[in-house]
Amino acid sequence: MGLTFLTIAFLGYFSLLFVIAFYAEKRERSKKSIVNNPYFYALSLAVYCTAWTYFGSIGRAATNGYGFLPIYLGPTIFAPLWIFFLTKIIRISKAQRINSIADFISSRYGKAALPGIVATIIAIFGIIPYISIQLKGIAFCFDILSGQTGPPSEDIPFYEDSALYIAIALAAFAILFGTRNVDPNQRHEGLVAAIAFESVFKLVAFLAGGIFIVYGIYGGFDKLFDQAYVVPEIAKVLDFSQSGMEGESWFFLLLLSGLAVIFLPRQFHVAVVENTNAGFVKKAAWLFPIYLLLINFFVLPIATAGLLHYGQGNVEPDTFILQLPLDYGYKYLALFIALGGVSAAASMVIVAVTSLTIMLSNSLLMPLLVRSRQMRSPYLNEFHKSVLGIRRVGVLMILLLAYGYFKSVGQQYTIVSIGLVSFAAVAQFAPAIIGGIYWKRATKKGAVAGMIGGFIVWAFTLPMLNMIEVGLCPKSIMTEGLWGLSFLKPQSLFGLEMSDQISHSVFWSLLVNIGLYFFVSLSGKPSPEEAAQADYFVDFIKYQKEGADYEILKREANFEKLRSLLVRYFGEKKVKSILKKFEKKYRLKTEGMTLAPTELVNFAETSLAGALGAASAKIVINSIVKKQPISLEEMLKVLDQTQEVIQYSRQLEISRAELEAATVKLRLANEQLKELDEMKAEFISTVTHELRTPITSIKSLAKIISENPDLETAEKDRFLNIIVGESERLARMVNQVLDIEKLQMRKNRSFDKTEVNLRERVEKTISSIEKSAEAKGIQLIFSPEQPAYPMLGNRDYLIQIIINLLSNALKFCPEQEGVITIQLSDTEDRILLSVADNGIGIEVEKQELIFEKFTQVQDEQAGKPDGSGLGLFITKKLVEQHEGEIWVESKAGEGATFFVAFPKV
Amino acid sequence: MLVGLFFLAVLAFNFPLISIFGKGRSVFGFPILYVYFFVVWVVLVAMVYFWVEKKSKNQR
Numbered sequence: 001m002g003l004t005f006l007t008i009a010f011l012g013y014f015s016l017l018f019v020i021a022f023y024a025e026k027r028e029r030s031k032k033s034i035v036n037n038p039y040f041y042a043l044s045l046a047v048y049c050t051a052w053t054y055f056g057s058i059g060r061a062a063t064n065g066y067g068f069l070p071i072y073l074g075p076t077i078f079a080p081l082w083i084f085f086l087t088k089i090i091r092i093s094k095a096q097r098i099n100s101i102a103d104f105i106s107s108r109y110g111k112a113a114l115p116g117i118v119a120t121i122i123a124i125f126g127i128i129p130y131i132s133i134q135l136k137g138i139a140f141c142f143d144i145l146s147g148q149t150g151p152p153s154e155d156i157p158f159y160e161d162s163a164l165y166i167a168i169a170l171a172a173f174a175i176l177f178g179t180r181n182v183d184p185n186q187r188h189e190g191l192v193a194a195i196a197f198e199s200v201f202k203l204v205a206f207l208a209g210g211i212f213i214v215y216g217i218y219g220g221f222d223k224l225f226d227q228a229y230v231v232p233e234i235a236k237v238l239d240f241s242q243s244g245m246e247g248e249s250w251f252f253l254l255l256l257s258g259l260a261v262i263f264l265p266r267q268f269h270v271a272v273v274e275n276t277n278a279g280f281v282k283k284a285a286w287l288f289p290i291y292l293l294l295i296n297f298f299v300l301p302i303a304t305a306g307l308l309h310y311g312q313g314n315v316e317p318d319t320f321i322l323q324l325p326l327d328y329g330y331k332y333l334a335l336f337i338a339l340g341g342v343s344a345a346a347s348m349v350i351v352a353v354t355s356l357t358i359m360l361s362n363s364l365l366m367p368l369l370v371r372s373r374q375m376r377s378p379y380l381n382e383f384h385k386s387v388l389g390i391r392r393v394g395v396l397m398i399l400l401l402a403y404g405y406f407k408s409v410g411q412q413y414t415i416v417s418i419g420l421v422s423f424a425a426v427a428q429f430a431p432a433i434i435g436g437i438y439w440k441r442a443t444k445k446g447a448v449a450g451m452i453g454g455f456i457v458w459a460f461t462l463p464m465l466n467m468i469e470v471g472l473c474p475k476s477i478m479t480e481g482l483w484g485l486s487f488l489k490p491q492s493l494f495g496l497e498m499s500d501q502i503s504h505s506v507f508w509s510l511l512v513n514i515g516l517y518f519f520v521s522l523s524g525k526p527s528p529e530e531a532a533q534a535d536y537f538v539d540f541i542k543y544q545k546e547g548a549d550y551e552i553l554k555r556e557a558n559f560e561k562l563r564s565l566l567v568r569y570f571g572e573k574k575v576k577s578i579l580k581k582f583e584k585k586y587r588l589k590t591e592g593m594t595l596a597p598t599e600l601v602n603f604a605e606t607s608l609a610g611a612l613g614a615a616s617a618k619i620v621i622n623s624i625v626k627k628q629p630i631s632l633e634e635m636l637k638v639l640d641q642t643q644e645v646i647q648y649s650r651q652l653e654i655s656r657a658e659l660e661a662a663t664v665k666l667r668l669a670n671e672q673l674k675e676l677d678e679m680k681a682e683f684i685s686t687v688t689h690e691l692r693t694p695i696t697s698i699k700s701l702a703k704i705i706s707e708n709p710d711l712e713t714a715e716k717d718r719f720l721n722i723i724v725g726e727s728e729r730l731a732r733m734v735n736q737v738l739d740i741e742k743l744q745m746r747k748n749r750s751f752d753k754t755e756v757n758l759r760e761r762v763e764k765t766i767s768s769i770e771k772s773a774e775a776k777g778i779q780l781i782f783s784p785e786q787p788a789y790p791m792l793g794n795r796d797y798l799i800q801i802i803i804n805l806l807s808n809a810l811k812f813c814p815e816q817e818g819v820i821t822i823q824l825s826d827t828e829d830r831i832l833l834s835v836a837d838n839g840i841g842i843e844v845e846k847q848e849l850i851f852e853k854f855t856q857v858q859d860e861q862a863g864k865p866d867g868s869g870l871g872l873f874i875t876k877k878l879v880e881q882h883e884g885e886i887w888v889e890s891k892a893g894e895g896a897t898f899f900v901a902f903p904k905v
Numbered sequence: 906m907l908v909g910l911f912f913l914a915v916l917a918f919n920f921p922l923i924s925i926f927g928k929g930r931s932v933f934g935f936p937i938l939y940v941y942f943f944v945v946w947v948v949l950v951a952m953v954y955f956w957v958e959k960k961s962k963n964q965r
Contacts, residue, residue, distance in 0.1 A: 069942065076946060080953055225936065238936050282961070286954040293946050300939060 024193030042287035051137025056415030059318035061303035074257030116363030126425025205340025210298025362613030446521030454513030778818035812839030
């Protein structure tokens with residue numbers, strides 16, 4: 001087939017793609033989008049299948065049997081997990097207007113420029129090899145179809161190399177498809193429509209090729225495999241053990257592809273940035289694996305057929321799918337299949353380049369430029385044009401670099417082996433992103449350290465290895481290790497040998513990446529912005545529920561300044577629509593605003609981020625904001641104040657508790673006082689009653705005497721005696737009442753107690769009443785040999801106790817016959833004092849009563865005895881104050897013995 | 906439940922099971938392993954599909 005014919009055929013196909021793209025964008029503008037459904041979404045994900053799938057897989061299957069499969073099993077296995085993970089990422093990205101994977105990382109770690117810059121560099125270095133294999137695939141198509149069996153491309157001068165022109169053509173398509181506007185939404189429905197279409201096309205073309213080869217050439221699967229098993233070399237290929245995938249390689253490939261299907265920049269772009277509805281993920285989770293299954297179904301059969309037909313080593317297996325139909329004379333089928341292959345390759349390149357240039361302009365160049373003073377000056381008027389210009393230049397640069405890689409390194413390696421190098425590069429995003437949405441403690445420094453560390457290890461163990469093998473770097477690094485250090489050999493770091501270099505690289509790079517990510521994050525603290533973003537990303541659900549635009553920074557700006565800033569980037573028309581959107585959302589009028597409120601400032605920043613990336617937008621907006629965002633000091637102050645408030649309220653709690661306790665105590669005391677009050681009232685009434693009796697007697701008798709001057713002397717004497725007696729009684733009573741008062745007052749206070757000698761007290765008391773006893777003829781018996789009986793007590797009150805008892809005894813003893821026996825003894829824990837008399841005794845019923853107030857033993861015959869009735873009461877109280885006990889043992893008519901027991905010291 | 910599916914998939918597509926089916930041929934002329942892979946693949950996808958459908962029904 002002539003080259004001209006081919007070129008026209010391909011151009012024709014691409015024109016078709018353009019038409020589809022335009023149609024889709026027209027529908028989008030009229031709000032009747034065709035792209036906005038889950039099926040288009042799932043098909044757009046199929047951009048995962050590129051020239052790799054078309055050519056590389058078959059090549060791999062021919063040498064390694066099932067070894068091609070893990071690349072597609074990985075995404076299938078991870079599909080159930082995406083439903084959580086990807087949905088969360090999509091929602092966050094929509095809310096924060098994230099436009100690339102580098103922007104996501106930059107936004108998460110405090111809207112900082114550095115993480116975005118690092119991510120962009122990794123992406124560019126990682127994806128250039130991948131783009132180069134697409135060039136290789138397209139070059140195959142051209143070469144084979146045009147029948148070129150000439151010298152391999154590396155000997156052709158570059159201006160004759162079709163691959164170069166292909167690269168340039170692809171750049172043109174990428175520019176036309178992907179870099180047409182700086183719309184804040186960054187969505188390209190035309191691009192998505194074109195991708196979805198070509199996903200269908202390439203699947204159909206591949207299946208066509210497969211069906212032809214299996215049924216057309218060999219007559220069916222069974223016949224194909226029958227023939228295959230006859231040839232031992234081919235049979236070996238079909239055996240799993242031949243896959244060269246023993247052990248860890250299989251596992252690592254599964255892991256790697258599971259990660260790559262999201263973290264490849266082009267995948268992130270179609271899966272997240274171009275997504276219109278997070279709910280689509282659920283359908284994609286089973287639609288996409290089905291697509292993968294279908295497109296892989298014929299890979300092994302085609303490889304088998306190729307091996308059967310060509311034997312091994314004659315034809316490059318990557319090209320079986322084209323060679324076979326061609327050799328059987330089916331030119332147009334081969335062309336059809338080739339179109340599929342070229343389409344697969346081209347779509348990868350277009351999407352990859354689109355997303356890479358977005359990263360380049362927004363996350364790499366913008367932050368650098370915006371900081372420099374130049375950009376803030378008049379050049380900004382043409383800013384939105386500059387953004388596009390930067391992107392277009394970027395497209396061309398990337399494609400030329402990919403071509404360069406293709407020429408220098410790409411020829412020597414199979415498609416799959418180069419592709420896996422890219423997979424391993426983008427795996428370095430995994431810790432920063434997965435950690436970013438689940439681990440709040442991750443810091444910017446941690447993410448940057450992890451990515452840089454992982455990247456360095458990746459670069460050393462894979463691309464550098466390739467360059468050594470190709471001769472671009474000295475072989476000594478491989479044989480002796482870097483700088484002669486044998487543990488730094490790129491193919492076996494620290495002497496670890498794994499089944500293949502990819503697994504080796506992935507293992508070490510992820511180990512270093514995750515390790516640094518953890519340790520650097522934990523050994524530092526997130527800045528306020530990082531913490532705010534971390535909270536937002538990890539706990540996104542709660543922000544969603546609250547619905548408000550997430551605000552932590554309170555800032556205002558001059559409205560006119562803000563407006564003219566937006567105009568600089570977006571142009572008048574766009575700004576009008578942005579403001580309208582804002583008004584609708586927040587129900588605020590922007591007309592006549594002088595000061596733009598926080599909501600508007602944040603809204604403006606988010607819109608700007610769609611065009612410039614989060615980091616640059618933040619810088620630009622901050623340059624016109626009136627108030628500084630909350631500085632660390634202010635935040636700390638607020639935290640301190642909050643702490644104070646918390647402490648204060650805690651103290652209030654404590655005080656309240658204490659207050660309650662105190663109230664209870666007060667209430668109790670109040671009750672007690674009321675009781676005492678009542679008692680006192682009762683007491684006073686009783687006392688006054690009792691006091692009145694002698695006073696009445698005295699009064700009446702005195703009256704009688706004064707009114708009867710001629711009273712007989714004997715009578716007068718008698719009356720006077722009674723008066724004297726009653727006065728004494730009165731005096732005694734008053735004293736006793738006073739004593740009781742003193743006692744009551746002292747109830748809660750214990751009076752002074754000292755060490756006293758009870759025997760000595762008894763002796764002292766006895767000596768003071770000896771005379772009275774003698775006068776009455778009553779005998780006092782007290783044995784002087786008794787032991788000392790030390791105890792704790794009040795010296796005076798003890799005397800009073802003893803005197804009361806003795807005087808009682810004296811009162812009730814018969815004169816001239818009375819005997820009072822005083823004894824001291826002790827038990828294990830008490831000292832006993834007993835005062836026994838042989839008087840009239842006390843009836844059993846009265847034995848308790850006598851210790852109460854105003855109760856006396858009454859003898860009908862003897863009349864009212866002397867005394868107030870208070871003596872024993874007082875005695876009992878005094879004894880109780882000594883923590884003792886007092887009781888009486890007596891029988892009526894047989895005397896009484898009073899016992900007092902004191903606790904032993 | 907989804908996490909369970911994930912682990913099931915990991916197991917199904919990994920070593921011990923694969924080496925069982927590794928050798929030999931002939932189920933409808935296909936090598937057994939081939940059949941195994943693709944059948945399991947379909948089954949897994951179907952399980953995801955049913956889970957998704959159930960979820961959306963619940964939400965209606």
